[in-house]
Amino acid sequence: MPIDAASALAAAPRTDEIAWEPGDVQLYHLALGAGRPATDPGELRYVLESRLRVLPSFATVAGAGAPGVIRTLSLPGVDTDLARVLHAGQRLALHRPVPPRGTARTTTRVTAAYDKGTAALLVTRTDAADADGTLWTEEAEVYVRGEGNWGGERGPSARSAPPADGPDAVVDRPTREDQALLYRLTGDLNPLHADPEFAARAGFDRPVLHGLCTYGITLKAVVDTLLDGDPARVRGYGARFTGVVYPGETLRVRMWRAGGGVVRVTGEAVERGVRVLTGTVTGTDTVTRSAARSG
Numbered sequence: 530m531p532i533d534a535a536s537a538l539a540a541a542p543r544t545d546e547i548a549w550e551p552g553d554v555q556l557y558h559l560a561l562g563a564g565r566p567a568t569d570p571g572e573l574r575y576v577l578e579s580r581l582r583v584l585p586s587f588a589t590v591a592g593a594g595a596p597g598v599i600r601t602l603s604l605p606g607v608d609t610d611l612a613r614v615l616h617a618g619q620r621l622a623l624h625r626p627v628p629p630r631g632t633a634r635t636t637t638r639v640t641a642a643y644d645k646g647t648a649a650l651l652v653t654r655t656d657a658a659d660a661d662g663t664l665w666t667e668e669a670e671v672y673v674r675g676e677g678n679w680g681g682e683r684g685p686s687a688r689s690a691p692p693a694d695g696p697d698a699v700v701d702r703p704t705r706e707d708q709a710l711l712y713r714l715t716g717d718l719n720p721l722h723a724d725p726e727f728a729a730r731a732g733f734d735r736p737v738l739h740g741l742c743t744y745g746i747t748l749k750a751v752v753d754t755l756l757d758g759d760p761a762r763v764r765g766y767g768a769r770f771t772g773v774v775y776p777g778e779t780l781r782v783r784m785w786r787a788g789g790g791v792v793r794v795t796g797e798a799v800e801r802g803v804r805v806l807t808g809t810v811t812g813t814d815t816v817t818r819s820a821a822r823s824g
C-alpha cells in the first residue's frame with residue numbers, strides 16, 4: 530500500500546507509555562561496541578550498573594518494540610513495504626539528561642511528507658515527557674523508495690558538506706560482522722539488517738547496519754574523544770545517513786570543534802571509502818572551553 534501523505538499528516542499523534550531500565554541501556558551501549566576493551570575504565574561507565582552513564586542517543590530506542598516492529602513507522606498513512614524504507618536522517622534534542630531508569634509518555638506524528646519524485650521523504654516527530662516535563666524530542670527522516678510522484682511538495686534541498694579544513698580528531702571504530710544482529714535486540718527487528726534474502730529484495734548484496742547504530746557509534750566516538758567521556762555534555766545530535774554501512778566495516782569518525790558548543794562529525798566506511806554520515810553535535814561548549822584551555 531502506498532504512502533498516503535494526506536492521511537499521514539492529518540492523523541492524530543499516537544501516544545505510547547514507555548519504560549526502560551539499566552539493562553536496556555547497557556544492552557544499547559554494548560550494541561554500539563561499548564565495553565571494548567573490557568578493561569578500559571572509560572568503557573565501564575557504559576556497561577557497569579554501578580557507574581552507568583546514559584548515552585543520549587539511547588532516547589532513540591528507549592521503550593522500542595511496541596506496538597510494531599518499528600514503532601516510529603506504525604502510523605496511519607505509512608503502511609509501506611519495509612524493503613523500500615531507508616532511514617535518511619535523525620535529530621535528537623535533549624531537554625534533560627536521560628536517566629538510567631525511567632518511564633515516559635511519547636507522542637509521535639508525521640510532520641512532513643515530501644515528494645522527491647522517485648521517493649517519498651517522511652519526517653516524523655516524537656516528544657517524550659515524564660512527570661517532570663519534556664525529556665527529549667526526536668525527528669526521523671525516512672526515505673521511501675519508489676513512493677514519490679503524487680504531486681506533493683518537493684521540500685527543502687539542504688545538503689551538508691563537512692568543513693574544508695582538517696578535522697580536530699579522527700578515530701576508527703570497527704564494527705563486528707554480527708553488529709546488526711546484536712543491535713536489532715534494542716528494538717528494531719527490520720529484516721533488512723539480518724535476513725540476506727530480504728536485503729537482496731531491498732537491493733543490497735547483504736544486510737546493512739541500522740542507521741541508528743551508526744548514529745550511536747558516532748555520537749559515542751565524539752563523547753569519548755572530545756567530551757571527556759561525559760554524555761551529559763550533549764544537548765543534541767542531528768545526522769544525515771548518506772550511505773549504507775555493512776556490518777564488519779570500520780567507521781572512520783572525523784570531528785571538528787566548530788565553536789559555540791558545536792562539534793561537526795562525519796563517518797566514512799573505510800573499506801569502500803564512502804561517506805556514510807554527516808552530523809552536528811550541540812551543547813558541548815563547556816568541553817570546548819576546557820579542551821581549549823588544555824591545549
Ligand SMILES: CCCCCCC[C@@H](O)CC(=O)SCCNC(=O)CCNC(=O)[C@H](O)C(C)(C)COP(=O)(O)OP(=O)(O)OC[C@H]1O[C@@H](n2cnc3c(N)ncnc32)[C@H](O)[C@@H]1OP(=O)(O)O
Nearest residue numbers: 601615616617618669670672686719739740770771772773
Ligand atoms: C526512528 C526510526 C525511523 C525509521 C527507521 C527506518 C527503519 C530502519 O531499520 C532502516 C534503516 O536503518 S536503513 C539503514 C540506514 N540508512 C541508510 O543506510 C541510508 C543511507 N543513505 C542512502 O542510501 C542515500 O543517502 C538515500 C537513498 C537516503 C538518498 O540517496 P539518493 O537516492 O542518492 O538521493 P539524494 O539525491 O541524496 O536525495 C534525494 C532527495 O532527498 C533529500 N534527502 C536525502 N536525505 C535527506 C535527509 N536526511 N533529510 C532531508 N532530505 C533528505 C535530498 O536533499 C534530495 O532532495 P532534493 O533532490 O530535493 O535536493
